[in-house]
Amino acid sequence: MVAAHPTDLRKALNADEITPYFQPIVELRTGVLTGFEALARWRHPIQGPVSPDIFIPLAEENGLIGILTRNLLRRVFTVATSIPEELSISFNISPLQFGDRSLSQQISSAAKLAGFSLKRLILEITESALIGNMDQAQSIAQELKDLGVSLALDDFGTGYSSLRHLQALPFDELKIDASFVREMSDTRESRKIVAAIIGLGHSLSLTTVAEGVETTEQAEMLLRLGCDIGQGWLYGPPVPPSDLAAFLSTQSLSPSTGISTKTNEG
Ligand code: C2E
Ligand code: MG
Ligand code: MG
Ligand code: MG
Helix, strand or coil: CCCCCHHHHHHHHHCCCEEEEEEEEEECCCCCEEEEEEEEEEEECCCEEECHHHHHHHHHHCCCHHHHHHHHHHHHHHHHCCCCCCCEEEEEECHHHHCCCCHHHHHHHHHHHHCCCHHHEEEEEEHHHHCCCHHHHHHHHHHHHHCCCEEEEEEECCCCCHHHHHHHCCCCEEEECHHHHHHHCCCHHHHHHHHHHHHHHHHCCCEEEECCCCCHHHHHHHHHCCCCEEECCCCCCCECHHHHHHHHHCEEEECCCEEEECCCCC
C-alpha cells in the first residue's frame, strides 16, 4: 500500500482528485436495484489509486475530513439528481463527522443546492463513530431523521457495543459486514451468526443488508436466511458517475414497482 502524505491529500482536495463511485444495491428476492452506495476514490497522479481505508483516516487525522465530506456530498447529490428518483443513495459518514454539530445543517444545505430529496439518503455510520458521546450522537441522529434521512449501522458485528448502539439510536438499516458473508459458506457457526444478525435486525424492524456478496451461492444462502438486500461484486463493482447511465440501461424501469433487472443475455 502506498504511503500517502497529508500534503498530497490537501492538494488532491484542491484539485478535486477525490471523487465518488457508485456501487449497486439490490433486493435479494427480486434482483431489483434499490439504490447505490457512494464510495470515495482517489487516484494519486503518481502513486495511482489510494484506498479509502488509507485516505479517510488520513483526512480525519489532519483536519481535512470536513472539507472532504462536504466535497463528496455536493458531488454525490448532484449525480443523484440525474438518476431515477426511486433509487436511494447511501453515503458513509466518518466517526468524527458524526460528532459534528453542523452535520445536519451541511447535509440539508447541500441537498437544497442540488435539488436532492433527503428522503432518498441513507447515512451509513460505522460503530466506532458512536463511541464516546452517545447523547450528542442521539441528538444528531434525531436531527437527521427529522430531515427525512435514513440511518444504517455499517459493518455490523465488527465494532464495539453494537447492541447498545442498535438500542440507543434510531437506525433503519443494518449492514452485515462482508467478513461474515465471506465465512458463511465455510462454517456452520458463521452461517448461524448471519442468521442471528438477520433475526435481530428484523425483530427491531430494520432492513438487513449483506455486504460483500460475491457469488450466487452466497446470495441464495442469504435469501434463505431471510436477508432483504445485497451488495457486492455479484451485482456490480463501484462505478464512476460517467458509467451510471450505461449501467442503468441494463436495468428496466417500471413505474409501479421501481426498477427491475433485465434478464442477462448470454
Ligand atoms: P464500507 O462502507 O463498508 O464499504 C464497503 C466496502 O466493500 C467498499 O470498499 C467496497 O468497494 C467493498 N466491496 C464492495 N463489494 C465487495 C465485494 O463483493 N467483495 C469485497 N471483498 N469487497 C467489496 P472501499 O470502497 O475500499 O471502502 C472502504 C471503506 O472506506 C468503506 O467501507 C467506508 O468505511 C470507507 N469509505 C469509503 N468511502 C467513504 C466516504 O466517502 N466517506 C467516509 N467517511 N468513508 C468512506
Ligand atoms: Mg458503507
Ligand atoms: Mg460496510
Ligand atoms: Mg467498511
